[in-house]
Amino acid sequence: MFDHASAQDEMQKNSPTLPYDLIVVGAGVAGLNALFASTEYLSSDARVLLIDEKANAGGMWNTAYDYVRLHQPHPMFTVGNLKWDWNRPRDYLARRDEVRDHLSASLEPVAKAVNLETKFSRRVVSCKEIHDTEGFVAEVSCHPVDRPSDIATFRARRVIHAPGLNYRVAEPLALSSNNVVSVIPQDLRQTLQDHPGTDVYVVGGGKTAMDTVLAVLEQDPARTVTMINGRGTNFLNRTRFLPTGLKRWTSGALVSSLFRDIALSFDGTNGEATVGFFRENFSTEPDAANGVFLYGLQSEEELARISSGLTRRLPGYLADIRDTDAGPEMQLRSGATETVRRGSIFVNCTGSFFRAEMQQEHLPCISPHGTLVSINARDGFHFLTSVSGFFLVHLLFRDMLRGRGFYTMDHEKLFRQNRNAWVGASAAQAYLNQVIAVQSLPMMLLDRCGLDLDRWYPLPRRMAGLYRMKARAAEDIAHCTHALDVVAQRYDVHAAPLD
Numbered sequence: 001m002f003d004h005a006s007a008q009d010e011m012q013k014n015s016p017t018l019p020y021d022l023i024v025v026g027a028g029v030a031g032l033n034a035l036f037a038s039t040e041y042l043s044s045d046a047r048v049l050l051i052d053e054k055a056n057a058g059g060m061w062n063t064a065y066d067y068v069r070l071h072q073p074h075p076m077f078t079v080g081n082l083k084w085d086w087n088r089p090r091d092y093l094a095r096r097d098e099v100r101d102h103l104s105a106s107l108e109p110v111a112k113a114v115n116l117e118t119k120f121s122r123r124v125v126s127c128k129e130i131h132d133t134e135g136f137v138a139e140v141s142c143h144p145v146d147r148p149s150d151i152a153t154f155r156a157r158r159v160i161h162a163p164g165l166n167y168r169v170a171e172p173l174a175l176s177s178n179n180v181v182s183v184i185p186q187d188l189r190q191t192l193q194d195h196p197g198t199d200v201y202v203v204g205g206g207k208t209a210m211d212t213v214l215a216v217l218e219q220d221p222a223r224t225v226t227m228i229n230g231r232g233t234n235f236l237n238r239t240r241f242l243p244t245g246l247k248r249w250t251s252g253a254l255v256s257s258l259f260r261d262i263a264l265s266f267d268g269t270n271g272e273a274t275v276g277f278f279r280e281n282f283s284t285e286p287d288a289a290n291g292v293f294l295y296g297l298q299s300e301e302e303l304a305r306i307s308s309g310l311t312r313r314l315p316g317y318l319a320d321i322r323d324t325d326a327g328p329e330m331q332l333r334s335g336a337t338e339t340v341r342r343g344s345i346f347v348n349c350t351g352s353f354f355r356a357e358m359q360q361e362h363l364p365c366i367s368p369h370g371t372l373v374s375i376n377a378r379d380g381f382h383f384l385t386s387v388s389g390f391f392l393v394h395l396l397f398r399d400m401l402r403g404r405g406f407y408t409m410d411h412e413k414l415f416r417q418n419r420n421a422w423v424g425a426s427a428a429q430a431y432l433n434q435v436i437a438v439q440s441l442p443m444m445l446l447d448r449c450g451l452d453l454d455r456w457y458p459l460p461r462r463m464a465g466l467y468r469m470k471a472r473a474a475e476d477i478a479h480c481t482h483a484l485d486v487v488a489q490r491y492d493v494h495a496a497p498l499d
């Protein structure tokens with residue numbers, strides 16, 4: 001495994017024909033799962049190239065805020081079936097750098113299995129299917145991040161394009177006041193040190209906001225912390241649904257069965273009711289009025305720490321902070337106002353996905369001649385890119401992607417239109433594609449998907465679950481496809497079988 005210097009790029013600039021067997025664009029958990037899965041189909045002398053614009057593998061776990069933690073147990077966030085190289089308790093929630101290092105470590109077994117080259121700090125500017133003397137192939141053009149005019153082009157029999165969901169480090173909120181401090185989570189710890197004792201406002205109610213409240217309280221339990229939490233976010237109750245010890249045998253429920261319940265509660269029109277159903281049955285706060293669900297997990301213990309440490313939760317959305325004679329004044333979108341103390345810290349936890357003004361470019365999940373597979377949100381196979389990376393590659397190499405009823409969907413367009421319809425539709429799609437994958441792929445292979453949260457439970461419970469899934473497959477497939485067809489019509493978004 002090595003990163004060729006620009007001399008080789010130079011050579012390749014004018015002579016793009018370089019028969020890689022596979023190129024993977026993106027070294028996040030999705031690209032790495034795709035890369036790892038592909039080694040099962042490639043010979044040991046296969047030439048494989050991994051390209052990423054970052055300096056290291058690990059994707060967004062290189063640039064996320066330093067106090068982010070996995071919200072699922074660490075064994076279920078991995079590459080293929082790679083085990084974590086440590087003996088921490090199974091329910092330990094890994095930290096940012098631990099996740100990044102685990103993901104990077106997956107390159108070692110890949111480099112033993114195939115002839116792997118890596119090109120980091122290279123930005124891919126085009127990825128397309130072309131016809132050359134060898135037939136249809138895929139072509140990738142990239143340049144060193146700091147030399148945009150230095151374009152090199154590579155061809156491969158197959159390309160997996162896994163650039164992530166356009167995760168960008170947020171900007172501080174643009175606030176009119178000169179008397180408050182506006183920061184992003186990446187700058188939180190230093191800001192707390194520089195401004196001891198000042199009030200903290202966490203703007204947002206999702207996972208980043210939860211992590212931020214916990215980080216502030218950990219650093220300074222005496223702070224006054226307010227969460228401005230929009231419609232309120234529901235979290236899957238990790239204590240109940242990923243229980244520890246003997247309870248793994250006696251309580252909880254397979255996560256695939258929760259997905260089934262959510263999927264079956266959705267008929268294509270009732271996103272609000274589906275989120276309500278989730279809140280009442282699976283969330284940490286069944287009696288709250290929280291109106292959003294973004295697939296975050298939370299333990300009852302985390303909720304208790306937040307509830308006891310938070311000074312208050314303010315429903316609604318922040319519009320601005322303006323300076324007035326009485327001091328800085330907070331304005332909410334509802335029109336409500338209140339003064340805040342000078343020097344208060346506002347942390348932007350409003351989310352990192354689909355925030356750009358323009359939607360991402362539409363790229364088909366699979367190119368017409370099957371040489372280019374793209375893991376993206378406009379023609380997405382699963383709302384979790386990691387799961388897409390694993391399954392798309394196995395299905396691609398087995399020539400099973402098309403004609404089996406797998407659905408792809410425009411997650412981004414639907415999410416931007418109606419988040420709760422997206423919850424229902426993404427659950428229906430995830431369950432539908434899982435059922436079809438279970439019907440199509442050998443059991444041994446399914447068992448190598450370390451991302452499967454059902455693996456939390458002992459084998460006998462999982463086997464019983466698989467049996468139930470297969471027994472109910474026909475009617476569940478019919479329900480999910482109908483719901484997705486309704487979504488496609490009602491919201492004018494792409495949601496259709498891969499044919």
Ligand SMILES: Cc1cc2nc3c(=O)[nH]c(=O)nc-3n(C[C@H](O)[C@H](O)[C@H](O)COP(=O)(O)OP(=O)(O)OC[C@H]3O[C@@H](n4cnc5c(N)ncnc54)[C@H](O)[C@@H]3O)c2cc1C
Nearest residue numbers: 026027028029030052053059060070071123124163164385
């Ligand atoms: C704050 C935060 C916390 C999260 N926590 C969790 C969690 O606990 N559990 C969970 O399951 N999910 C979590 N997620 C979701 C998370 O996005 C996924 O888990 C996953 O890490 C995304 O992987 P990815 O490979 O799709 O994207 P990324 O990790 O973003 O990787 C994509 C890679 O592609 C590269 N790339 C993109 N464009 C180009 C280009 N043009 N040229 C070259 N390289 C390019 C990028 O540099 C990047 O390395 C979280 C997300 C955020 C933002």
